[in-house]
Amino acid sequence: MSLLRVENLTVALPPGADRAHAVEGISLTLEAGEILCVVGESGSGKSITANAVMGLLPKGLPVKSGALELLGQDLRGLASEELRKLRGDRMAMIFQEPMTALNPLMRVGDQIAEALQVHGAGGNAAARVQELLAAVNLPDPAAIAKSHPFRLSGGQRQRVMIAMALALEPALLIADEPTTALDVTTQMQILRLIREIQSRRGTGVLFITHDFGVVAEIADRVAVMQHGRIVEQGNAAQVLNAPEHPYTKALIAAVPKGAAERDLPPPAPELLRVLGLRKTYSRGGWFSGRVSVPAIQDADFSLARGETLGVVGESGSGKSTLARCIVKLVVPEAGEIRFDGTDLRPLSRAGWKPYRSRVQMIFQDPYASLNPRRLVGEAIAEGPITHGLPRAEALDRARELLALVQLDPSAMARYPHEFSGGQRQRIGIARALAMRPELLIADEPVSALDVSVQAQVLALLADIRKKFGLTMLFITHDLRVAAQICDRVAVMSRGAIVEMGPTSEVFANPRHAYTQALLASIPGRGWTAPAAA
Amino acid sequence: MEAGKLPGFLARRLLKAVAVVLAIVICNFFLVHAAPGDPASVMAGQSGAADAVFMEQLRRQFGLDQPLHVQLWIYLKSVLTLDLGFSHRQQMGVAALIMERLPATLLLTGAAFAFAVVGGVTLGALAAQRVGSWADSFITILALTFYATPLFWVGLMLVLVFSVWLEWLPSFGMSSVGAGYEGWAHVWDVAQHLLLPALTLGLFYLAVYARLTRATMLEVQDQDFVKTARAKGVPEGRITRAHVLRNAMLPVITFAGIQAGQLVGGSILVETVFAWPGIGRLAFEALLARDYAVLLGVFFCTSVIVVLFNLATDLLYAIIDPRVEVG
Numbered sequence: 001m002s003l004l005r006v007e008n009l010t011v012a013l014p015p016g017a018d019r020a021h022a023v024e025g026i027s028l029t030l031e032a033g034e035i036l037c038v039v040g041e042s043g044s045g046k047s048i049t050a051n052a053v054m055g056l057l058p059k060g061l062p063v064k065s066g067a068l069e070l071l072g073q074d075l076r077g078l079a080s081e082e083l084r085k086l087r088g089d090r091m092a093m094i095f096q097e098p099m100t101a102l103n104p105l106m107r108v109g110d111q112i113a114e115a116l117q118v119h120g121a122g123g124n125a126a127a128r129v130q131e132l133l134a135a136v137n138l139p140d141p142a143a144i145a146k147s148h149p150f151r152l153s154g155g156q157r158q159r160v161m162i163a164m165a166l167a168l169e170p171a172l173l174i175a176d177e178p179t180t181a182l183d184v185t186t187q188m189q190i191l192r193l194i195r196e197i198q199s200r201r202g203t204g205v206l207f208i209t210h211d212f213g214v215v216a217e218i219a220d221r222v223a224v225m226q227h228g229r230i231v232e233q234g235n236a237a238q239v240l241n242a243p244e245h246p247y248t249k250a251l252i253a254a255v256p257k258g259a260a261e262r263d264l265p266p267p268a269p270e271l272l273r274v275l276g277l278r279k280t281y282s283r284g285g286w287f288s289g290r291v292s293v294p295a296i297q298d299a300d301f302s303l304a305r306g307e308t309l310g311v312v313g314e315s316g317s318g319k320s321t322l323a324r325c326i327v328k329l330v331v332p333e334a335g336e337i338r339f340d341g342t343d344l345r346p347l348s349r350a351g352w353k354p355y356r357s358r359v360q361m362i363f364q365d366p367y368a369s370l371n372p373r374r375l376v377g378e379a380i381a382e383g384p385i386t387h388g389l390p391r392a393e394a395l396d397r398a399r400e401l402l403a404l405v406q407l408d409p410s411a412m413a414r415y416p417h418e419f420s421g422g423q424r425q426r427i428g429i430a431r432a433l434a435m436r437p438e439l440l441i442a443d444e445p446v447s448a449l450d451v452s453v454q455a456q457v458l459a460l461l462a463d464i465r466k467k468f469g470l471t472m473l474f475i476t477h478d479l480r481v482a483a484q485i486c487d488r489v490a491v492m493s494r495g496a497i498v499e500m501g502p503t504s505e506v507f508a509n510p511r512h513a514y515t516q517a518l519l520a521s522i523p524g525r526g527w528t529a530p531a532a533a
Numbered sequence: 534m535e536a537g538k539l540p541g542f543l544a545r546r547l548l549k550a551v552a553v554v555l556a557i558v559i560c561n562f563f564l565v566h567a568a569p570g571d572p573a574s575v576m577a578g579q580s581g582a583a584d585a586v587f588m589e590q591l592r593r594q595f596g597l598d599q600p601l602h603v604q605l606w607i608y609l610k611s612v613l614t615l616d617l618g619f620s621h622r623q624q625m626g627v628a629a630l631i632m633e634r635l636p637a638t639l640l641l642t643g644a645a646f647a648f649a650v651v652g653g654v655t656l657g658a659l660a661a662q663r664v665g666s667w668a669d670s671f672i673t674i675l676a677l678t679f680y681a682t683p684l685f686w687v688g689l690m691l692v693l694v695f696s697v698w699l700e701w702l703p704s705f706g707m708s709s710v711g712a713g714y715e716g717w718a719h720v721w722d723v724a725q726h727l728l729l730p731a732l733t734l735g736l737f738y739l740a741v742y743a744r745l746t747r748a749t750m751l752e753v754q755d756q757d758f759v760k761t762a763r764a765k766g767v768p769e770g771r772i773t774r775a776h777v778l779r780n781a782m783l784p785v786i787t788f789a790g791i792q793a794g795q796l797v798g799g800s801i802l803v804e805t806v807f808a809w810p811g812i813g814r815l816a817f818e819a820l821l822a823r824d825y826a827v828l829l830g831v832f833f834c835t836s837v838i839v840v841l842f843n844l845a846t847d848l849l850y851a852i853i854d855p856r857v858e859v860g
Contacts, residue, residue: 056763088766095764100757103776105854114775115765148855164765 001072003204004030004053004172009066011048011057022048022061023228032171033202035195037215037236039251040225041450046208049225050174053206054093055083071171089119092165096177098157102149108160109133109145115167132163136193155186159193166197173198174206179214183314184477188521191218210451212255213480216240216524224248241530254455255529256480271471272303272326272439277335279321295321296332297495303439308465308472310486310503312479312518318495319475323443326473327361328352339439357387360437364444366424370416376402376427377412383435394434401430405460422453426460433464440465441473446481458485479522483507491515546847550840557836558612558829562605565825565832574823612833618826620819627830631812635834637707638811641804642796644727645735650789652735653742658778660743661750672743679740688733688806695729702729705808730807734800738792742785749781756780783854790846794839 009026013019023045030036038046051057053068055075068075070091075083087093095101103111112132113125121128126145133141136159149157158178165173175194179187195218198205209215215222219236224245232245243249277299282292295318303309311319324330326337328344337344344355363369370379380401381394389397399409405426416424425445432440442461446454462485465472476482482489483503490500491514499512510516519525574588592598596607611618617627660672679687696704703726708714714722753759754777762776801813808814812831819827851857 054764056760084766084768086766087764093764095757095761097757101761103758103762103780104856105779106775114762114767118765118767118771150856161761164761167765 002029002069003032003034003071004028004206005067005069006049006053007067007069009049009052009068010064011045011052011061012064014060019228021064021228023052023225026066026225026228026230028223028230028233030172030204030206032204033198035198035205035207035218035220037207037209037219037222038225039209039212039215039222041210041251041452043227044225045228046225047176048228050093050176050206050208053172054087054091054174055080056087056093085119088115088165088170089168090170091172091174092168092170093174093176094158094161094165094178096180098154098161098181101161102157104149107146107148108152108157112145112160112164112167115164119168121168128167129163132167133160135166135197136160136163138163153186154182155189158182158186158190162190162193162197166201166203169201169203171204172206173203174208176208177210178207180210184479184523185314185517185521187214187523188217191523194218211523212240212252212451212529213522213524213527216527218523224251240527243530251452252529254452256455256458256478256484268305268307270302271305271340272473273336273338274299274301274326275336275338276300277322277325277332277337279318279325279330279332294495296325299335299497301490301497301500303471303473305438305471306465306469307488308474308486310474310476310482310489311492312476312482312489313492314477314518316494317492319477319492320443321495322492323361323441323473323475326441327359329361357383357435358437359439359441360432360435362425362428362432362440362442362445364447366421366428366448369428370424370431372416374415375412376414376416376419379416380427380431380434383431387435397434398430401433402427404433404464405430420453421449422457425449425453425457429457429460429464433468437470439471439473441475443475444477445474447476447478454481461485479507479518491518543848546844550844553840554833554836558609558833559605561829561832561836562608565828566601566604568823608829617830617833620824620827622819622822622824623827627826630815630827631830631834634810634812634815637809638797638800638804638813640723641727641730641734641809641811642800644731645738645800646789646793646796648731649735649738649742649792650785653739654746654782654785656739656743657746658750658773658781660747661754661781662773664747664751669747673747676740676743679736680744682736684733684737684802685806687736688730688803691729691733692806702726704729707810730803730809733806734796734803741788741792745785745788746781749784750777753777753780779853783850786846786850786853790842790849793842793846797835797838 006026006028010024011022013022026045026049028036028038038049040046048057048061052063053070053075055078057063063076066076070086073086075086078086102108106114109126109129112129113122116122116125116128129145130141133144138144138156138159144152144156144160149160152160161178173194178194179190182190191214194205194207197203207214207218215236221234222236222239223230223233224239224243224247225231226247232239232243232248239248240252243252277296278294279296280292280294299322301309311322313319321330325332326344332345335345339355339359342355344352347355370376374382377395377398380398381391384394384397385391395412399412402409402411407423407426407430411419411423411427416427419427425448428445445461446457449457458481461472464470474482474486486503488501489503489506490497491506491512492498493514499506499510499515506515507519510519589598596604599607608618615628617631619625620627620630623630656672656676660669663669692704695702707726708719708722759772759776762772767776797812800809800811801817803809804811804813805817812834816828816831818824819831
């Protein structure tokens with residue numbers, strides 16, 4: 001008897017959606033002590049599958065047909081009260097967003113104790129909660145139990161979630177992208193924790209992810225989903241190294257490869273030099289003490305014309321602040337920003353204006369960085385028009401640029417919401433290029449995108465860079481992406497650049513301890529995606 | 534909030550509060566004196582015949598012939614010693630006059646407040662739980678009606694229905710004149726008198742709370758931690774109480790703080806319609822009679838209450854929501 005058996009599961013989408021079924025004909029089994037990874041891009045139906053097992057589907061998405069069995073018990077035939085009793089007891093779930101998955105007003109100890117109490121196991125809850133918190137390697141369980149979620153870091157919260165899910169030793173643990181919102185080093189710790197607990201207790205884990213690195217790190221078996229169907233299923237090693245279905249092959253080919261040996265660009269004159277840049281955020285008022293947090297401490301680096309410098313680091317390391325300082329979205333308090341020989345830092349608004357067009361920025365969130373009430377053509381042409389280009393000419397240029405980023409010219413007269421995330425990011429790139437910049441600052445431009453879209457956007461950036469001889473400052477938290485696109489990388493930690501050098505050198509021989517830790521945490525480090533056949 | 538920070542926080546806030554009240558006192562003084570006419574002219578008018586000499590004498594008697602800044606200085610000094618002055622019209626100390634009327638107002642507004650909060654939150658929670666059903670539509674329409682209807686009209690209609698047609702409830706005053714009830718009979722008598730004015734005063738806020746609670750509960754219901762609770766097998770009733778409602782209460786508390794501050798000053802209309810012997814009516818009468826001392830006293834008293842309620846709301850917020858830092 002399998003731990004979990006899903007047979008021919010079909011879940012309907014509400015009428016008017018882009019397809020009739022959220023998932024269709026899904027069949028999979030999970031044995032005790034096994035980790036099954038369900039991989040797919042956003043909208044492929046992997047979360048729907050997990051929620052169907054838990055009985056947590058929203059009302060608009062009913063299960064239409066198929067069988068769901070947990071430990072031989074038919075889940076679909078159960079009354080909702082019976083199903084509730086199973087949830088948290090025999091099957092438990094952890095979620096993607098540790099920041100919002102815990103009740104902000106309740107102490108975490110109470111939230112774990114609640115899981116015990118609602119299943120009639122609240123007898124010695126207080127002691128049990130501390131045991132559980134200790135089991136997920138949280139320091140000082142007594143203090144953590146009394147904390148509210150906002151006092152804990154993302155990684156700590158995810159550990160609390162895991163402790164809560166494991167409270168009643170469930171046979172099945174469903175993990176829905178549990179590490180996607182975490183930093184790479186934290187992600188590795190959580191993956192190890194799930195592995196360790198699963199092997200110690202023989203829990204079966206249904207692990208949902210979009211990241212093949214994570215799959216390589218943790219999976220025993222893999223199921224690949226596309227458009228609501230499972231297109232390929234098999235042992236991890238087999239699927240990862242010898243994928244059969246074209247979609248799996250395409251997904252794996254899109255995974256950024258490690259640091260390729262690349263020729264350093266020939267020496268070129270310097271375009272940007274940043275010296276001793278410093279920025280401190282502080283908070284406080286008349287009546288309370290000031291709290292200050294150094295965001296950037298004495299950053300020094302230079303960029304030669306035509307070069308791409310990657311700035312990598314975890315959240316809070318100051319890499320985005322650094323990018324924002326250079327375009328004066330954030331005003332640093334000390335240092336020099338020499339652009340083509342001129343120090344930009346002391347310049348006034350008017351003094352900055354000629355440089356605005358020469359330095360352009362691409363932002364992370366393609367949903368938030370375009371004005372939803374503005375036609376795409378207008379958005380692209382706006383910058384050049386403000387800088388004095390005649391309107392007709394600016395619109396012509398916008399049309400050319402849309403072609404350059406491989407969008408149809410009809411996009412000019414449409415609104416941003418009509419485009420997908422990847423298309424919007426292309427629009428963002430076209431908008432930046434419309435100013436004919438010399439320096440392009442890209443702040444996590446592909447982090448919000450699915451892996452296949454991410455590969456396309458990265459290819460586009462590389463192409464454009466070559467065509468226009470652009471210099472690029474590329475901010476990312478994803479080391480694999482940095483390895484693929486950057487000539488040199490700078491590693492940031494707590495506001496300081498701890499290591500800088502040619503990409504292949506830094507990746508092969510990291511000198512700083514933090515860089516070493518960062519590289520060791522890349523999921524699936526031992527696995528190299530096979531070349532596309 | 535950490536308990537250790539509390540005394541310092543309170544001390545700082547009280548200091549700020551004193552500064553705010555002082556500023557209000559000064560503003561009020563100038564506002565009142567900017568209005569045309571003074572007590573002397575009103576008194577002279579009411580006594581039937583007056584000549585300039587008599588007016589001059591009255592003004593000197595009340596200190597109204599002094600320059601404005603001297604009057605302000607005298608007033609500030611007395612307020613700082615909590616001496617609110619003397620009402621020549623009522624022939625009573627202003628402080629005593631206010632203290633005599635304050636309990637009636639607090640009873641009325643307290644009852645209205647409790648009615649609005651309890652009723653509004655209950656209705657809002659019910660509507661949110663049954664969203665889309667006829668119960669939801671009914672509650673929403675009811676709330677919208679209360680929200681849009683003017684207070685005095687609601688008051689008059691309630692009097693018309695319950696006092697005039699049905700003769701169930703008394704239409705004015707705080708207790709039956711000359712009945713001389715004692716003990717529980719008196720309490721029952723006051724409660725009957727209280728019902729209509731408290732309803733009138735509370736209905737608007739009831740509507741606001743119902744709408745606010747419904748909207749925030751619907752929003753909170755979709756949040757991740759509610760799904761977490763469901764995933765760990767928490768029964769629906771407990772999810773609503775322990776997870777959804779508690780989080781949905783935060784904006785309601787913010788608004789309740791604003792209402793609590795307004796209740797004392799905002800009851801003038803209802804007190805007048807129902808002849809309720811409270812501060813609102815005192816202020817209204819004092820305004821008509823240009824009784825500066827009483828008017829300023831009432832303003833002072835209500836501003837202190839507003840400031841205190843704001844402080845209480847902030848404290849309550851910090852206790853309920855641990856993310857709010859005091860300081």
